[in-house]
Amino acid sequence: MRKILRFLIGLILCLLGAAGVLLPIVGYFSYRYWLVSLYQLTPYLLFLFYGPLMLWFLVTGIGLLAKREWARSSVQTLSVFLILTGIILITALNTISVSGQFQLSWKQLKLAGTIGLFILLVVLPLFSLVLFAKKKEEEGIVTRSSRDDKPAGYHLN
Numbered sequence: 001m002r003k004i005l006r007f008l009i010g011l012i013l014c015l016l017g018a019a020g021v022l023l024p025i026v027g028y029f030s031y032r033y034w035l036v037s038l039y040q041l042t043p044y045l046l047f048l049f050y051g052p053l054m055l056w057f058l059v060t061g062i063g064l065l066a067k068r069e070w071a072r073s074s075v076q077t078l079s080v081f082l083i084l085t086g087i088i089l090i091t092a093l094n095t096i097s098v099s100g101q102f103q104l105s106w107k108q109l110k111l112a113g114t115i116g117l118f119i120l121l122v123v124l125p126l127f128s129l130v131l132f133a134k135k136k137e138e139e140g141i142v143t144r145s146s147r148d149d150k151p152a153g154y155h156l157n
Helices: 002-030 033-039 042-064 069-097 104-132
Strands: none
Touching: 002 042, 033 042, 042 069, 069 104
16 A cells, blocks of 8 residues: 555656646747746746756656655655645735635635645645655665665675
């Protein structure tokens, strides 16, 4: 079961990372006039944050699918980063006051946004932290020994 979950998390991270990297490129060529105005409205810091995060998703997903030792650490670091980001975003969402005509009231929108952010940026990363907290040997992650570059546990004397 743990191997299936690790595979699914790796696949989801690969898909999110690839889609996140390709979305601005495809968007630029398909909707150039609309996207140019978006680039002018959005601060460049957002894109400096967005690009590396999507690459991090992609590289970590590939590492998980390839069962690399460093991917476990990367998932744990990514999970802590997402939890901190989620706490900041939930706090910011609940302190903002917006007046306008919406189908739903602002309280309902804030509640839905808070629940969604809590699930995506707190609960799922906590689940990943628990899942990848086990020792490397128990997870079946490929490690290499320093002697003769053979798989760990495969030493002939």
